[in-house]
Amino acid sequence: MAASSSNQQEARLKNERLRRQAIDTFKPYGMSGEQGEMLLFVLAESLLKLPQLLCKMDLKTDREMHFHGLDGVHCGPGSGPDELAIYWCESKVHKDLDRALSEAFDGLKPFLLSAGAGDSDKRRELALLDHYMDLADSELQKLILDSINPHSAAFNRVSWRGICLVGFDYEYPQKPNQVRQDEFTAKVKAVLPLVDKSVNRRLVQRQRSPKTAMLKRLP
Numbered sequence: 737m738a739a740s741s742s743n744q745q746e747a748r749l750k751n752e753r754l755r756r757q758a759i760d761t762f763k764p765y766g767m768s769g770e771q772g773e774m775l776l777f778v779l780a781e782s783l784l785k786l787p788q789l790l791c792k793m794d795l796k797t798d799r800e801m802h803f804h805g806l807d808g809v810h811c812g813p814g815s816g817p818d819e820l821a822i823y824w825c826e827s828k829v830h831k832d833l834d835r836a837l838s839e840a841f842d843g844l845k846p847f848l849l850s851a852g853a854g855d856s857d858k859r860r861e862l863a864l865l866d867h868y869m870d871l872a873d874s875e876l877q878k879l880i881l882d883s884i885n886p887h888s889a890a891f892n893r894v895s896w897r898g899i900c901l902v903g904f905d906y907e908y909p910q911k912p913n914q915v916r917q918d919e920f921t922a923k924v925k926a927v928l929p930l931v932d933k934s935v936n937r938r939l940v941q942r943q944r945s946p947k948t949a950m951l952k953r954l955p
Contacts, residue, residue, distance in 0.1 A: 772827035773807040776901040783952075784899070786810040786823055789869050789880065806843070806861055811880060814895040820883045821895040824848070824861070829903035833931065836902045837938050844898040845942050853886040862886070 780786045790809045808825035815821075826843040830836040846855055853859050862884055871877040883890040906924070935951060 772829040772901055772903060775903075776807055776825055776827040776899065779901055780808065780810045780823065780825060780899055784810075784812075786812045786899075787871075789822075789871070790865050792864075805857065805864075806847070808899075809861065809865060810899065814893075816893075819893050819895055820880065820890075821897050822884065823897045823899050825899045825901075827901040827903075829901075831905040833902070833904040833934060836904050837934055840900040840902050841938050841942050841944075844900065848896055848898050849943060 777788060777791075781788060787810060788808060789811050792805070792808070806824050807827045810823040810825060812821045812823065813819070824844055824847040826840045828836040828840040828843070830839070847858050847861070850858055853862060865884055866881060869877055869881065871880070882888050883894050885891055906927070932951065
């Protein structure tokens with residue numbers, strides 16, 4: 737019983753330290769985009785099972801400032817043998833769906849369509865990975881660093897992919913029992929085909945086939 741109580745106390749203290757660290761890191765007021773970035777991290781790690789390679793939140797030196805560039809980098813197995821998949825991540829949350837989609841896809845476009853090490857933005861992200869990647873497995877980290885080195889032969893076996901978290905406003909009931917659950921569910925399902933069309937249209941406009949995209953809808 738004493739050991740169990742001690743473990744519970746230790747867990748509470750750990751949670752409190754993490755909570756305080758988050759408060760000291762996130763912007764205190766307004767929508768900065770950091771909320772979407774946190775959701776994107778949870779989506780990639782918990783739902784897609786893709787480990788994070790770089791956490792930019794740890795690089796912040798001022799909680800009032802927002803970091804620039806992509807919102808995260810994750811990795812996973814590629815389609816072929818010895819192929820590594822690198823996932824560039826972008827989160828956009830707006831009132832308007834079309835604006836959120838356009839900004840998210842435009843943010844990822846140079847990372848997915850540029851050849852080799854790409855433009856200065858992609859080279860900068862690769863440099864950040866080279867300097868600040870921190871994995872528990874040192875051997876795995878060494879293999880990944882070799883794969884993302886533009887001067888390495890393994891660089892040509894990397895599959896560059898992207899993850900977008902796109903959030904937008906919907907006419908959600910403002911008061912309890914304002915609408916029945918089945919009615920609200922039916923309204924949401926009626927909108928989903930329009931969302932799919934918007935996603936597919938913007939993928940084609942940015943030289944990506946809808947067949948190469950996997951769409952997951954979350955309420």
